[in-house]
Amino acid sequence: MNKPDKIYDIIGVGIGPFNLGLAALLDQTPELEGLFLDENPEFQWHAGMLIDGTTMQVPFLADLVTMADPKSPYTFLQYLQEQDRLYAFYFYEKFHIPRQEYNDYCRWTAAKLPSCRFGHRVVNVTYSGEQGFYEIKVQNNDNHTIEYYHTRHFAMGIGTKPTVPKSAEALSAGKMCHSADYLRNKEKILEKNTITVIGSGQSAAEVFLDLLIEKPEHGYQLQWYTRSPGFFPMEYSKLGLEHFSPEYTSYFYHLDSKTKDKLLKQQSLLYKGISMDTIAAIYDQLYEQSIGNTSQGALLQAQTEMTSVEETEAGSILLELEEVHLQEKLTVETDQLILATGYEQASPSFLEGIEHFLQRDEKGLLQIDEQYSVRQTNEQNHVFVQNGEMHTHGVGAPDLGLGAHRNAIIINQLAGREVYPVRRKNVFQQFGWQRSS
Incomplete structure (x- = not known):
């Protein structure tokens, strides 16, 4: 050393x-x-x-x-x-x-x-x-x-680093990108005939909305699949937001690990949902692009999981999709795959x-x-x-x-001193029984 x-x-x-x-x-x-x-x-x-x-x-x-x-x-x-x-x-x-x-x-x-x-x-x-x-x-x-x-x-x-499903790792770089690299690839993506977004949450919604806005000019087919139950909004009520507080952090910290794992799964809409404004903007675009009963060339389907991916000799991508509840499978062909599949530590x-x-x-x-x-x-x-x-x-x-x-x-x-005060009382609600200091 x-x-x-x-x-x-x-x-x-x-x-x-x-x-x-x-x-x-x-x-x-x-x-x-x-x-x-x-x-x-x-x-x-x-x-x-x-x-x-x-x-x-x-x-x-x-x-x-x-x-x-x-x-x-x-x-x-x-x-x-x-x-x-x-x-x-x-x-x-x-x-x-x-x-x-x-x-x-x-x-x-x-x-x-x-x-x-x-x-x-x-x-x-x-x-x-x-x-x-x-x-x-x-x-x-x-x-x-x-x-x-x-x-x-x-x-x-x-x-964190972007998460890519193993089934998609072998795809050519020009055929697939993670949402984290969307803007770097956008110019080439807009040249494709069929574009598919996979994933849920804010990133998937923002990419879909951006492509939806560009679609009338470029004329591609656009589809969005997510295994989530629906295109639901993120929890953004004022009392719900108090879960992002020092008090709730302290409460959560003192739970046992099994309870923590269970809670994190139940709280996905606290951090994985879509903002109400983005949902509204997507709906407005869909509505405006359907005026006169014109074909909007856009498909949104929830409760649908991507189970496998295969690149064809012709250069397109075959996606095998499964409807979660009906367990029905369908193969869909696309030219571009955008994975809004989250991040991992x-x-x-x-x-x-x-x-x-x-x-x-x-x-x-x-x-x-x-x-x-x-x-x-x-x-x-x-x-x-x-x-x-x-x-x-x-x-x-x-x-x-x-x-x-x-x-x-x-x-x-x-x-070794209080440089910055750390307040004990920050929210109105109480998480758990108050512990004596």
């Missing part, structure tokens, strides 16, 4: 919204010094899904810092002020901002933070128990050199160097304590997890509105 010239208090691996928020809050904490590394050349948040007209599904207050520090110089409102857009936003009168603007806001923040370094890929992490620090081995993508950094703690914010290879310290459950998932640190035999130097703890902390793990709260908890641990 290399002799360190400098030891950081924390190094963040991956610069998505959560680690970027941690960097922004740390910037206002003078006794702590952090470094944040990302292999990509610049910040981009779901670039393949920054479709025109799409908005965030959380209010603008769920920015990088506001829910922990409204006075921070990195709030969304401060971004608007510096962009000379504060009055424009005032007259805009919307709580949910364009997704492209959220991405621009994050890029603005990243550019202001010297602790954020892009083009740096973490290769390995090792631990020196005697000296009490982690060594982070990094490849600098700009000059192709290996660099070493040292830190007392580190935070994983590597995010990335499993970083750089953890191999400290894997023997880390504790996992019977499913191989990291055991994470209530303070967002991986349980391990090394108790002095933390490995924090950003958006990888749904199995332990519940549906709020990927929610942007809880990102600043989680980062406040992490920073308070690093500083």
Whole structure:
């Protein structure tokens, strides 16, 4: 292990919204010094899904810092002020901002933070128990050199990766794409005669809507299949939203693992449904394109599962579909397959160097304590997890509105004091019996 010239208090691996928020809050904490590394050349948040007209599904207050520090110089409102857009936003009168603007806001923040370094890929992490620090081995993508950094703690914010069904993995790249790469492939997709979207939720709906809007000009056939019971809206009632709160996170954390697994399956519409606005926009397009009883060339069918995929010699794709309840099968031919089949937690290879310290459950998932640190035999130097703890902390793990709260908890641990207040009372309803403190 290399002799360190400098030891950081924390190094963040991956610069998505959560680690970027941690960097922004740390910037206002003078006794702590952090470094944040990302292999990509610049910040981009779901670039393949920054479709025109799409908005965030959380209010603008769920920015990088506001829910922990409204006075921070990195709030969304401060971004608007510096962009000379504060009055424009005032007259805009919307709580949910364009997704492209959220991405621009994050890029603005990243550019202001010297602790954020892009083009740096973490290769390995090792631990020196005697000296009490982690060594982070990094490849600098700009000059192709290996660099070493040292830190007392580190935070994983590597995010998720697109999930592709095994049956579709062998398809040619030009015939299939995940919704995460939709915009990168859109120009070629529009040239196809038949386009099929598979999946449920907001991503599938946004891709379908975008293609539906383009369809009159390009004349393709468009179809959307999902195994979900229907094209149902996401739960967005005010009391329902209180499940994305510190109180519910704490309640969920103290449940046993079987109950947690059961609850997560029951709560899918809290985070997997479609926004009411998107459903309405799709319906409006379908209605307008059917005026005069014209053939709209669009098909939507729920309760239908894709069971197999095959590419023909002629270059088309054969999909075998099964109606879930009737168990009837049908083969459908298409020229383009778009898979809005969700994401799964990335499993970083750089953890191999400290894997023997880390504790996992019977499913191989990291055991994470209530303070967002991986349980391990090394108790002095933390490995924090950003958006990888749904199995332990519940549906709020990927929610942007809880990102600043989680980062406040992490920073308070690093500083050994309450840098950012963590409120005990945030919602009106009570989850479970009140525990005596």
